[in-house]
Structures are given as structure tokens and as C-alpha cells.
Amino acid sequence: MTPRELLRADQQLITELVPEGARVLDLGCGDGALLARLRDERGAIVRGVEIDLADIALCIERDVPVYQGDLDEGLSDVPDDRFDVVILSQTLQVVKRPRLVLSEMLRVGKRSVVSFPNFGHWRVRAHLALRGRMPVSDAIPYSWYDTPNIHHTTIADFRDFSADCGAVVEREIAFVGRDDGRPRMVRALPNLLADEAVFVLRRR
């Protein structure tokens, strides 16, 4: 048995949201760690989409079937409702066409799970308000000029965006991610106090 890998806090939460034996598609699945965990511990049937060749090699190493694809081109070869769960973890902010990506998720999956860094977190707000500089934090660790994150959103904005894309929010989990992979839940004032969020959506 290989030792249990430490997942990111949002991935840890997502693991708990996926039912036993679900068919799962992870968009921007990275090294495949989350999908391997879902397969091994949830008996999920997993498929990944990833653009980076080095990550694809890591997925193959984990025996996670992975398809090299660009999310901004949509999922035209995937039929409607093909998956029980479609995951977009920490990837929404890097895609060029978030609306297309979310619409496609809602189309091919019965449930969509989206995790993203919350740009409404007080540290981010303070950074901009008090220092007058683009925020750099644990959840958003890039300078403005070299960030892959081109579509920042806040929890409040994402609620509107989901509704606009024809989604119903089934669950909204706001938390502070920590290095040990165990998230600290935020119940009050999530858009101010949480630096990350996981949303569970379905088609309206």
C-alpha cells in the first residue's frame, strides 16, 4: 500500500461530496491525485481532462485515464448527463471562458462541484484597500503580471454567476484552507472570512 497522499483542503472536501461508485469527471485534474483518491476510497469511475503534459504523465502513473484537452474548447464529445459528478477544482479562475466551462459542466454532469479562491476575503480586500496593491495571499500566491488566474471571483459573485448560468446551488461550503489539508469551516460572513469555497450545483 502506498501512503495516503495529502490532498489540498478543497480536494479533501470534494472527496466527501462524491457518492460511492459515482462516475466522476475532473476538469483540469492536474496530477490526478483527487481522482485516484475517489477511485480508491469511493469506488468512483474516474476520468480526467488536463492540458499539461507533465501532469498527464502523473495521471497515467496513477492509472487515472486522462484526456488532453483545453477546457475553453468545451466538452463537445461528451454526451449530456454522462457523469454523476463533474469537478472543477481551483481551475475556474484560470479558464478564458468561465461561462462556457460551467455550462458544459452542468450539461454533462448531474452535479457540478466548483472550488475557487475567494477574492472577497478580508485580506484581499485589505491588501487593495490599505496598501493599494494587487493582493497576494496564501490562496492567491501570484503577482499580477505572472498569475495564471485571469478570472477572479468572490463567493457573492459566484452565486450570481451560477444563477446566471442556469444552476441551482445545492451546497455552499466556505472555509479557510490550511497546509495540513484540513479546512477550517467558516459559517458567519463567508464572503469576508473564507479564503476558499466549494459549491455544489445542478442544472435548474
Added chain:
Amino acid sequence: MGETDTIRRPWEETASAGVSEKKTLALDGALTLASGRTLDRVVVAYETWGTLDELGANAVLVCHALSGDSHLAGLRPGQPGDATPGWWDVMVGPGKAIDTDRFFVVCANVLGGCSGTTGPSSLDPETGAPYGLRFPMVTIEDMVDVQARLLHALGVRRLASVVGGSMGGMQALAWAKRYPERVGSVVADATTWRLGPQAIAFNEVGRRAILEDPAFSSGDYYAVGQPESGLGIARMIGHITYLSDESMHKKFGRRLQSSADYAYDFVSEFQVESYLAYQGQRFVERFDANTYLYMTKAMDYFDLQGDAPSLAAALLSVSARFLVLSFSSDWLFPTARSKELVSALRENGNEVSFAEIPSGYGHDAFLLEPEAQHRLIAPFLTNALAHARAAADDAPASQLPGTEVAS
């Protein structure tokens, strides 16, 4: 071992697979071909590396491309130290992507070939003369049937993987469809589920060059020497299609071979011209013109969809895991075709991984990009072996279905 592994570059170790000897096997009984014709006597030339494990789970078949042969890796006996190693030596050997320390690797010259397996240059037992064009047309499926009979004779009941590039990839795909219970996984590398009209067109021009060479003599040229001009031209055309605009720019540009000025004559002047002439000439020395006709026709006929309403429908019985690789500058076997295959397999629920490897080498990239392929194929085959062992544990070899071979 972990640390040394990370700094090793196994794909750079030349001829590490050692020395392998070409063996031949005469198939038991006649072979019925897709065309309905039969061949009473078929001999297969093959080579093997590594050893078959007790479970019979670690066999990998590598299928060669149009101009390949059974000499996949390492050196031949008696070959001097600096002689050319096998055609995929970069990928096959100890610690390489197709690891001969762990796998029993088999490579056979295809049916219709000219490197030891029965083909148009073989003697027709009925006449005692070479077949020439009296040799029956062979298909990719026929080639696969011969490999299946060979593997049966070698005691291989199930393949952990079938690996092939280009025409070899077509064979690998045909394997998965034709013998689904005998194929655990497939590496379909720079290949296609069927050729498009552009590729068929280039094949036809190559065939015309051979057929219309006066030395062709209706294919009965063996006593007097083969149609060198036609076969050379066919190979030149082939080479153009294996390269890319980018790789030709890098390799030759508009440079002249020997003079600084134009000769204002029809001699071979540009480097690209000399290269093609050289490739054509070298090919003529080792390859049979009739085999070239049969191989290109087999590729043209290959269509994995067949009569089915869709490619996915045609592949419903296929259970193998797949790794499909394409190369960004390969316009002969383009990424779009590979994606169609991947899409059909995904629709059927097969476990399939797909990547397009960035490369400027064109179709030839599958022979020239060992590192990128190693990083994807090596872990895929490691898992293929684990799955094959698990399957063999579940079903002892004697109880495995599918030991019969399509005739």
C-alpha cells in the same frame, strides 16, 4: 534505486536490449485471409526479448510500421559494435519504456513483408517461383491473425499490451477489436483508425511510381532486379509525408548540397533533394517493391469502423485500456483522427488516456521523440502489467478464454 532512476536517461542507451536473433516459425495449417483467399504455407520471422513470467501475464507485442521488421531493438548477432540498432531501440531495452527486464517482448515481420515473413517475394509452393503479384492481397487484420498464431505457438495466451506506431498502431487497434479477450491494453502511437484521402493519395502516387517503372515487369522482376527507380521515388514521396514543413526548414532550408551557386541544370542541388535521393537509394537496397505495394494497400483498406454505423458501435466489444498518442506536427496521421478514436472509446466507457506530444518532426516523431513517449508509455505499461497480473491471478492461464485463433 529511486535516485539513480531519476537521473537515468534510458532512451539514450544504445542497443541496451543486447543481441537478438531472428527466428522463424512455420504456421500450422493454412491461413484464410480477409479476401477469402488462403495461403497454405506461412512462415513468420520474429524476435523476442525478456522472458515470459509464470502467469504468462507480461507479454507485450510491438507491431512495426510500413518499412519496419522484427528487429525492434538491440543488435543482431555478428553485427559490429557501431551497426544500426533496432528500429525502436530508444524505446525497448532494460529500464526503457518497454522494459525488457519486466516484459516478454515480441516483434514479428508482418504478413506480406520482405524481412523473413511470407510475402510477395517468397516462393509460391505451387510454382516454385516468387509469388510477385500472385500473392494474395493482405489486410491489417490478416497481419494480426498471423501474429495471433505466432503468439499461440510461443505460449502467450494474453497480451499485457499491444504497442504500435503508424501502420503498427493500426495493427494494435485491430488486435483490440479482433481479439478483445486477449488484449489487456493498447498503445496507439501516431496512428489512425482509418486513413483519410490525403494519405491514400500519397500511397497511390508511390504505388504508381512502382507499377509504371518499366523494370517492374508485372511484379516478376526477381530474376533481373527490382524496379529501383519506382521504389526509390515511392520512398521519396513517403519521406516527404513523414516530415513537416518545420522539420524540413530546420534540416535543409534552401541550402545547396555542394555548390554555392545554382547549376541551372536538372541535377540534384538542394540538400533536400540529395536527402530524398539518398533515402530512396538506401531503401531500394533493403526493401521489396511488391511488399511496398501490398503494405500501402493494406493501410488504405484499414477501417476500424468497417460496416458499423459508427466507430463507437464498431468498438463495443473492445475491453482494453488505451494510451493514444499523437504528435502536433504529424499531418499524415493527424491529432484530429486520434481524437475521434479516443472519443469513440470514451463513449463506450473504455479507460483511455490521450496526449498530443508537441514536436516539429512530423509523422517521424514517433521514432524521434523518445523522452516524451517514455514519460507517458513507461507508466502506462507499468500499470498494464499490474492489471495483467491481477487478471491472470483471477483466471489461471489454462482457463483463460480465447486461446482459439481466428482462421
